[in-house]
Amino acid sequence: MNEPPTDLDLVSEPERPYHHGNLRAELLKRAWDSIELEGAEGLSLRALARELGVSHGASARHFKDKQALLDALATLGYERLNRALSGLSSSAGPFETRFKAAALAYVKFAVSHPRLLRLMHAAKLHPEASATLHELSCATLRTLTDAIATAQHGGEARGGDARHLALVAFANFHGIATLATDDLLQGMAWQDAAALSIGFTWQGLAPARQEQP
CATH class of the missing domain: 1.10.357.10 (Tetracycline Repressor, domain 2)
Structure with a gap:
């Protein structure tokens, strides 16, 4: 299921570029490290995209939702x-x-x-x-x-x-x-x-x- 944006996301998240080198590999690496430290419960595609400085739409091109x-x-x-x-x-x-x-x-x-x-x-x-x-x-x-x-x-x-x-x-x-x-x-x-x-x-x-x- 796609994660709905919060009001805070809509207000504070500026438009970010869609390209970040090998974004899929970067998302996987950040997600792997996050799960190693904290488990899967708090993992968020939107947060990962924000950390990498790209739009949520850019991450969605590689993973349609958190389950993917x-x-x-x-x-x-x-x-x-x-x-x-x-x-x-x-x-x-x-x-x-x-x-x-x-x-x-x-x-x-x-x-x-x-x-x-x-x-x-x-x-x-x-x-x-x-x-x-x-x-x-x-x-x-x-x-x-x-x-x-x-x-x-x-x-x-x-x-x-x-x-x-x-x-x-x-x-x-x-x-x-x-x-x-x-x-x-x-x-x-x-x-x-x-x-x-x-x-x-x-x-x-x-x-x-x-x-x-």
Whole structure:
């Protein structure tokens, strides 16, 4: 929904130019920084345009309303998160090493960007969420599922439904990330909690040890 102008906006906001270099990128950067500090509730396209010295109409050319901006921010967040997890799909190195590194990268992203992560999960459920956002939001679990299936074929992971194993694994390290961002780790460093959780999760994924002859 478009944000209606207030009386103060109509009186005090002078006409501003429509061009500001790469305005879309500048709006996203300012919005990202704002959410990191204060969350999405107080985010305003009109205020962002005012900070950048352009008209509200100029910002509306890139984002029709606040929800469109939140969708774009969530999309950017998933793109960055998926890049952080890209090593999981690599064929280099043992699957155990790649799995643990990807799980730790997810927890680190969540701890570093808690408000953004909440926005990302909320935006993908919005009725007006874009197809791109839907696709990117499913990539983490899909990548983990594919990686487990590949590891199973190579004897690097236990048998079973790869989708179910991926879901349980994701629940474990997402749960640690949530506890960390909500300050519920009882004083334990998030790195230590993540290492313990990821280690236990790996025990459930590791292939059965073969009997020695």
